[in-house]
Amino acid sequence: MDWIKILHTRKIVNFEPSDIFDQQSGEAELLNQLNSQVVRKSKLSVLNRLAAVIMMVKCSWLISAIGCVFLLVISCRQTRIGSGTVPVSLDHNRMLVDTEIQRKDGSWRQARLWIDTGNPDFFISESLALDLGIDLSAAKEKTGEVNVSSLEVPTPSGVRIGGMPLNFSGVKSKVMFGPRWLFNTMHNDANLPSTVLMQYQVIFDYPGLHLSLAEPGTLRPRGVQLPASVHFQTGIVQIDVVVASDTLSLALDNGASYSFVSEDVLARLYDQHPDWPRRTGAVGCANIWGWWPDEGSWPVMRLPEIQCGAVRLADVGIVGLPNFFPNGIGLGEWYSQKTARAVDGFLGPNFLKAYRVELDYQNQAVYFDKGTEFNSYDMDLVGITLRPEVDGSYQVIGIASKDGKEAVEGVEPGDILLKIDNLAVTGATMGTVVDALRGKPGDIRILLVERKNQQFRIEAKVERFL
Template sequence: MRIIVTSLVAALSIALSAAAAPAKKPPAPREGVAFILDAGRILLDVAFTTPDGQERKALAWFNMGMAAPVLTSDLYRELGLDRGAPLRLRIGERAFDARADQVKDGDGGVGVPTFDHLFAPRRVEAMLPARMFTDYVLRIDYGRRLFALDAPGAKGPEGPPVPIQLNAETGLAAVEAQIDGETRALVIDAGGGYSWMRGDIARNLLARHPDWLRAHGAVGAANANMVDFAFEKEGDVLRIPSVRLGDSVELSGLGFLGTAPVLGGFVESAFGDLFWDNWRKAAPAPVIGWLGANALRDFELTIDYPNRMSYWRRQKAPDAAELDQPAITLVRNGARYIIGGVAQPASRPQAPLGVEIGDELLTVDGVAARGASKENVLSALHGAPGERKRLTLERRGARVETNVEVESFR
């Protein structure tokens, strides 16, 4: 009996102590606006304001690698920008505006895919640059798919700090990266589906480290734009063992597409790389490329624009298998996916695939490609090395079936 009483007293004492102790509050939920991640690119629900004060909702692509907002021609006119009305919009509770002359009328252009090319069947009607948000602290939580714009000092950022350089006029932000013992500047570009770099820099790195080469020809997510230019189709996919940002952020085994010359090697040797030389004019430093979704998606990334600092809180390990698929490069033509090239894996000679450049990809293991999103097509092609994928192709009006092997690009 005494043992029972003693036990009851002890239990009562523990219960009273627990009741007296202050209860631990659950962590406050992280605030933000939910976003869609489409083939690595961030899409936001945005409320635009029409000239009569009505709300017009649309999907917008958040692109940190361009300087000016872009609207489809239809939306540009619907919002009255063609008549000089300002652009007014809201993301969550934050309101923003821009003058009509600061906004580009119509997506697409020379070498620039249209929104449909990148995102169809999703209807995307606008592109918003970071330039509109540089008075705030930007937080992109890839793990929870949350996008937030906080007032400076409102929240304590999480993760190791890395200083940024900022071009205040364009909104492009860059970080210094240690690559192969050299300091290089890279733009942080959440608008890029994959990390790309100048072809001349990539070729110099591969001359010193040929084992970094994974493929000649864009594959998987590195085939980010699917445009019919050698620039992408004939680029080199390489993996850099260590890209170090600041003192404590390391990106291991980071993949890049080193682009091919836009107009051929002779023109590039005479006049420079036309694409990169023009694009980097908007950057804050002589950058060699950008860090795209494959570098950023493993983090909660915070960019404190006013204080020129970024914070990188790692959420998961990098995906070494991200590019594993048959060695084909795709070109998107409207709703159709065309074989634009056969990539050459670095690990072994490419066996015949039974595909020809110009074939239309109709199905992958029975999954329809025509009219599907880029993300769904790449997901269907993705697999384990050695796995076979059954492709249905259309070649000069006839249907062709072929089994192709998934290659490793790790």
């Protein structure tokens, strides 16, 4: 957005470039008029002529000063306002954006960030930290070797998106040790946390595949407004939704790949509505990470409708997460430490991507503007659950059930998936791999798996699981 549009948007002044030239030509016209008056009134006294000249100089100085003030205001406003729109990509439903991060020597490098409204900390991959010049010796001093899961480090001196510097002041930065990518499911270097996003007016335009960041109050809201609760230390936003007769409080988490609640909440919904479609096995984008406990046997249910005020979306899938959190507490209790109020779960991008979603943190409001038609058939695929390994390969950790039996014959947990049709799986992102398993019910996908140093070719049928 150029400075003229910024001024108009902010309603500071009605100012056009021609105004500068009008002022300059006005100054020349004034000089001509004053000179004409001096000539026509040649009989004026020397004192009067001198007064006219002084007035002419004062007017010229005044007009020049006004012009300088205008330019100063424009310059100040342009410097202070941070706003911009950049393209994003989706992989396994997760939103990724290309950025630049400043090294210790002052140079800049490209980095891909995973946008994560559900996490307040800035996580950096080990490889990115080393390239930025961040000292990781404290990890070795602490353990004797680099095997701690994460280490808090100073935040890089600069991060910018589309040339716009982002404010990371006060944000905790941590290095995650491991392979080259922070999470090799996405091939990203770091995340863009909620504590940074909360300082802006944010638009996640899923239909248009754009991210917009602006100074709070800059953008005119669009869509259906819903009240939200914001935790102003973590930046995590939550809204209340209605499922049948149940009211649930869900945090907005576009960093996950799917919506999920605690296993207890899902069991309660199923007890109340046993006719709602339900399956065992997190397949498709419900296969959130692959390395969470028992992901291959998680329950998944399709809700007839989720209602958030005037916003309604039909046939939304949701996962029931088991209670594997520290000290044996449930998902809601564990995550409620980061939210303004107790939460039951997370509203993920399988819901959010049907909308242009605008977060107004300052006024604690969320705006939903419906985009393209929502495709609820996100579980038409070969029913296997996968875990990405450090070397870039994918291991089968579960096989979904269909009508009381395993949906894929010939595949076993522990198999390494090598190919799906012509796609070489090793090194591909999780989104690429899962998308290759999709199709229309009845389609056949040719899987090549490795088991005990032997390879097997398997014809696997695409099924509609929910």
